[in-house]
Amino acid sequence: xxxxxxxxxxxxxxxxxxxxxxxxxxxxxxxxxxxxxxxxxxxxxxxxxxxxxxxxxxxxxxxxxxxxxxxxxxxxxxxxxxxxxxxxxxxxxxxxxxxxxxxxxxxxxxxxxxxxxxxxxxxxxxxxxxxxxxxxxxxxxxxxxxxxxxxxxxxxxxxxxxxxxxxxxxxxxxxxxxxxxxxxxxxxxxxxxxxxxxxxxxxxxxxxxxxxxxxxxxxxxxxxxxxxxxxxxxxxxxxxxxxxxxxxxxxxxxxxxxxxxxxxxxxxxxxxxxxxxxxxxxxxxxxxxxxxxxxxxxxxxxxxxxxxxxxxxxxxxxxxxxxxxxxxxxxxxxxxxxxxxxxxxxxxxxxxxxxxxxxxxxxxxxxxxxxxxxxxxxxxxxxxxxxxxxxxxxxxxxxxxxxxxxxxxxxxxxxxxxxxxxxxxxxxxxxxxxxxxxxxxxxxxxxxxxxxxxxxxxxxxxxxxxxxxxxxxxxxxxxxxxxxxxxxxxxxxxx
Amino acid sequence: xxxxxxxxxxxxxxxxxxxxxxxxxxxxxxxxxxxxxxxxxxxxxxxxxxxxxxxxxxxxxxxxxxxxxxxxxxxxx
Numbered sequence: 194x195x196x197x198x199x200x201x202x203x204x205x206x207x208x209x210x211x212x213x214x215x216x217x218x219x220x221x222x223x224x225x226x227x228x229x230x231x232x233x234x235x236x237x238x239x240x241x242x243x244x245x246x247x248x249x250x251x252x253x254x255x256x257x258x259x260x261x262x263x264x265x266x267x268x269x270x271x272x273x274x275x276x277x278x279x280x281x282x283x284x285x286x287x288x289x290x291x292x293x294x295x296x297x298x299x300x301x302x303x304x305x306x307x308x309x310x311x312x313x314x315x316x317x318x319x320x321x322x323x324x325x326x327x328x329x330x331x332x333x334x335x336x337x338x339x340x341x342x343x344x345x346x347x348x349x350x351x352x353x354x355x356x357x358x359x360x361x362x363x364x365x366x367x368x369x370x371x372x373x374x375x376x377x378x379x380x381x382x383x384x385x386x387x388x389x390x391x392x393x394x395x396x397x398x399x400x401x402x403x404x405x406x407x408x409x410x411x412x413x414x415x416x417x418x419x420x421x422x423x424x425x426x427x428x429x430x431x432x433x434x435x436x437x438x439x440x441x442x443x444x445x446x447x448x449x450x451x452x453x454x455x456x457x458x459x460x461x462x463x464x465x466x467x468x469x470x471x472x473x474x475x476x477x478x479x480x481x482x483x484x485x486x487x488x489x490x491x492x493x494x495x496x497x498x499x500x501x502x503x504x505x506x507x508x509x510x511x512x513x514x515x516x517x518x519x520x521x522x523x524x525x526x527x528x529x530x531x532x533x534x535x536x537x538x539x540x541x542x543x544x545x546x547x548x549x550x551x552x553x554x555x556x557x558x559x560x561x562x563x564x565x566x567x568x569x570x571x572x573x574x575x576x577x578x579x580x581x582x583x584x585x586x587x588x589x590x591x592x593x594x595x596x597x598x599x600x601x602x603x604x605x606x607x608x609x610x611x612x613x614x615x616x617x618x619x620x621x622x623x624x625x626x627x628x629x630x631x632x633x634x635x636x637x638x639x640x641x642x643x644x645x646x647x648x649x650x651x652x653x654x655x656x657x658x659x660x661x662x663x664x665x666x667x668x669x670x671x672x673x674x675x676x677x678x679x680x681x682x683x684x685x686x687x688x
Numbered sequence: 689x690x691x692x693x694x695x696x697x698x699x700x701x702x703x704x705x706x707x708x709x710x711x712x713x714x715x716x717x718x719x720x721x722x723x724x725x726x727x728x729x730x731x732x733x734x735x736x737x738x739x740x741x742x743x744x745x746x747x748x749x750x751x752x753x754x755x756x757x758x759x760x761x762x763x764x765x
Contacts, residue, residue: 267731270730270734273731273735273738276738277741278702278706278709281698281705282702284694284745284748284749285695405727407726420720420730421718421730422718422730434711435711437710441709441710442710445706471745472745475738475739475745476742479735479738482731482735679691679692
């Protein structure tokens, strides 16, 4: 049997199992909006662990990340540095958001923020930022699926067909199963991602170089500049400390502000589950290390792929790995792509309806759910069409998306922690922060010390939030306090 | 441990973590040798902080939920 047939068979088996799990999971929830968007708030620890891990780590973990290690050396450590840092605040923020969700019926981030700061403009603005950031993100995941298929089957399954197969499965299970299907497929996809990553990371350096130590010894001799922080930039020059450090901070601040991740707080069964998810997240994040090792393994290869994102499949194919290994890698990379892409499609549809349209009209819950399902298909098809048309510069778009997602942090934290914040302050900060981030994205040479545009936007955002809030009349204290209550204020008799 | 104590400890963890992985903190660990389990020291340093994060989160969670009185927002159903 030809290699590409064995590889394709393994991948198709993975896709079929995923589809079955997704369709089975969707049958178990209620038919309302809470069922479709937040899985009836019934995710336990197992589902939450893999939903959060599988959603945070996308196709980038299997393609872009190793590509960075290969072409930019230890600059890639920025990816390893921000995950846990960005997740720690969730231990406090997650349960507070979840409590408000239970008390007031929120299923999205913008519903919570506009619950505290009533403004339809704010609701639409937040929905627009989220959905605008999702589009390049979804396209990137679809491209990842297409790249993997075409690379490992020597184009027997071309880019367009690979992306269509993987995302056909995703659209079907999200369409019928909503959040529940996203959750239970992510358990399967997350487990595959981790198993494949650890397997490859140990196996490949061992087979090629006799171990991880010997591999780095050879890199240190041949390309020592790759092993000194802050590493290299995209064109191979030395990266700057300002860019390296502020990329970590911008990503850490933005991580849980992504609306599709934030809304998972509303899907958890209880606070203990949410907190344990946060506690265990670092164990998931460690799986990036073996993947980066395979990227480093490519440094010493005689031939290099045109695009560094192809380094992982390049290493596997050039070194003549068995077809089964390549097939499993392919399934792992697809799992990483799909476990992020499904959450994005689902959230984009949910947010458009709940935050962009529902505040302006009275539509029944049944119709809202129907509209969301329709949108899942529409966004899936449009994203696919765009991904096939335009394949370049997506990573750049995604890194920039963080700059805008960062601007959601002050509204979210003010909602939960600052009584004196006002609706006008929030709006002024959000708009000012977005404008600043956009300005420095368009004029990157004007950034001081190459600081990430998200951090520059945050400085303006915070300054405006504080000054405008203090200059406008405070909110009704009882209203504000209902959102900022700490755990001990909720139960004074307890510990 | 009280909820307030947990919040303070986690804020401290965030500050220490950030100081350790961004400039200038990480510059102090910026060298190839000694390698740890074959990994360059810089890589091992960043990986170590993932483990420190895990350890502190585990400890805080354990202390917060281990003994009565139970915490404010935890549902028991």
